[in-house]
Structures are given as structure tokens and as C-alpha cells.
Amino acid sequence: SRACSIVMLLAYVAYLFFQLKTHRQLFEPQEVEDDGDDSVSQDEAVLGFSSAMIWLGVMTLMTAVLSEFVVSTIEAASKSWELSVSFISIILIPIVGNAAEHAGAVIFAFKNKLDITLGVSLGSATQISMFVVPLSVLVAWIMGVPMDLDFNLLETGSLFLAVLVTVFTLQDGSSHYLKGLLLLFCYIVIAICFFVLRQRGNGSNDDVHHQLGVASKPWRI
Known part of the structure; x- marks a missing residue:
């Protein structure tokens, strides 16, 4: 797992270098010309670079503090709500924690800025799977x-x-x-699977595999 985590981090760094440096033009939004109006409206920046970095640091610190409270109470919430820890941590918490991100993606989609919408949604998923998870393993x-x-x-x-x-x-x-409905249905199916799943005992992988009716040997990466 540690070796795979190092490789995943290197792959993510290579992806960032590809996106931000060598092939930046492939990820730039396509400008749509309006024939009826010669003046093209440009979105003005609300915050400068220094202000954005300060707010980013403050929000990161607040998120870290609040995350400590969430982690310390998730097991108690699982017992009181009679829900599995997997359902709370994989389904409920991401919905609430990423509410602003989801709202931003929907707003950009309504403005017909699909490239930004995909960048927000897929970029976040890529960052979690290729950066946060392997970094957590190494830390x-x-x-x-x-x-x-x-x-x-x-x-x-x-x-x-x-x-x-x-x-x-x-x-x-x-x-x-129809594609949006397909993605929503896929998410609902995954949520139902984790909702039905009940982890007995200490929630080990053997218990999970026993409930799924498969061999108890986990898939180790």
C-alpha cells in the first residue's frame, strides 16, 4: 500500500504538471463568441491572489478543527442513528461537506460553463483518490x-x-x-448498498465480506 501510495502521488504530480504547465491550452475554457454583441463580458475577480490565499488558509484551519469533532462523534452517531459508519462517512458527510462545491457546479452548469463544472466535480474526485488517500497512507x-x-x-x-x-x-x-439521471441513479444505487450494509462487531473487512456472502479474504492493493 505504501509503495502504491507513492506511485499514485507521483502520478498526480505528473497530472498537475501536464495540466498546468506543458499542455495548459487543452484545459482552457473555450470562448463562445456572441454575434449580436461585440463586447464580450468578462468575469471580474472578486478577490485578489493574496486575499484568496489568506481566506484559503483560514478556511483550511477551520475545516481541520471541525473535522476533528466529526471524526470523534461519527461512531456515536452511527449507534444512535442505527446507521453503518460506512454510510455516514461515504454518503452523508460528503453531501454536507461538499454542499458549496455541488452548488457551484450546478450554478456553472446553468450558465452553460460545462468545462468549469466538470473541472470542479472531476477535479475534486481526482484529488481525493489520487492525492488525499495516498497522502493519508504515507502520513x-x-x-x-x-x-x-x-x-x-x-x-x-x-x-x-x-x-x-x-x-x-x-x-x-x-x-x-438523461445522462444526468443516469449519474444520479448510479449514486442512489451505491448509497442504497451502503445503507443496507450493516457492519457487525468492529466493522472489519471479514464482517463486511461475510455479510456480502463472498469469501472473507479482502482485496489488498
């Missing part, structure tokens, strides 16, 4: 905390299904309501 290694990339069958299948549906949805470069 846990340094701190002496046991953590690896040992995903159970349901989590691995959900990740594979989400990536597969997203690729087939975006491959032709068009968008309509």
Missing part, C-alpha cells in the same frame, strides 16, 4: 498509525462502477438530462 506510516489501501469488495465495486459510468457518459462530449 499514517510516518505517525505509526496502521492504515493501508485495503478496500473491501463493496467499496472497490462502487469505485469501479462510478469510474465506468462517468467514462461512458463523457466520452462523446455531449450532455443532456
Whole structure:
């Protein structure tokens, strides 16, 4: 897991270098010319670079403090609500925590800025899977905390299904309501799977695989 985490971090750094340096023109938004109006309206920056960095630091600090409270109370909430920890941490918390990000993506989509919408949604998913997760494994290694990339069958299948549906949805470069419904239905199916899942005991992978009716040997990456 630690070796894979290092490789994933290197791949993410290469992706950033490709996107921001060598092939930046591929990720720039396409300008749409309006024949009826010669003056093209440009969005003005609300914050400067220094102000944005200050606000980013303040919000990051506040998020870190609040995350400590969330982590310390998630197991108690799981018992009181009679929900699995997986459902709360994978479904409920991301919906609430990323509410502003979701709202921003929807607003940009209404403004017909699909490139920014995809950048917000897919960029966040890529950052979590290729940067945050492997970085957490390496930080846990340094701190002496046991953590690896040992995903159970349901989590691995959900990740594979989400990536597969997203690729087939975006491959032709068009968008309509049916594709949006398909993505929503896919998310609902994944949420139902984690809602039905009940982790017994300490929530180990063996318990999860026993509930799924498969072999108890986990998929170790």
C-alpha cells in the first residue's frame, strides 16, 4: 500500500504538471463568441491572489478543527442513528461537506460553463483518490498509525462502477438530462448498498465480506 501510495502521488504530480504547465491550452475554457454583441463580458475577480490565499488558509484551519469533532462523534452517531459508519462517512458527510462545491457546479452548469463544472466535480474526485488517500497512507506510516489501501469488495465495486459510468457518459462530449439521471441513479444505487450494509462487531473487512456472502479474504492493493 505504501509503495502504491507513492506511485499514485507521483502520478498526480505528473497530472498537475501536464495540466498546468506543458499542455495548459487543452484545459482552457473555450470562448463562445456572441454575434449580436461585440463586447464580450468578462468575469471580474472578486478577490485578489493574496486575499484568496489568506481566506484559503483560514478556511483550511477551520475545516481541520471541525473535522476533528466529526471524526470523534461519527461512531456515536452511527449507534444512535442505527446507521453503518460506512454510510455516514461515504454518503452523508460528503453531501454536507461538499454542499458549496455541488452548488457551484450546478450554478456553472446553468450558465452553460460545462468545462468549469466538470473541472470542479472531476477535479475534486481526482484529488481525493489520487492525492488525499495516498497522502493519508504515507502520513499514517510516518505517525505509526496502521492504515493501508485495503478496500473491501463493496467499496472497490462502487469505485469501479462510478469510474465506468462517468467514462461512458463523457466520452462523446455531449450532455443532456438523461445522462444526468443516469449519474444520479448510479449514486442512489451505491448509497442504497451502503445503507443496507450493516457492519457487525468492529466493522472489519471479514464482517463486511461475510455479510456480502463472498469469501472473507479482502482485496489488498
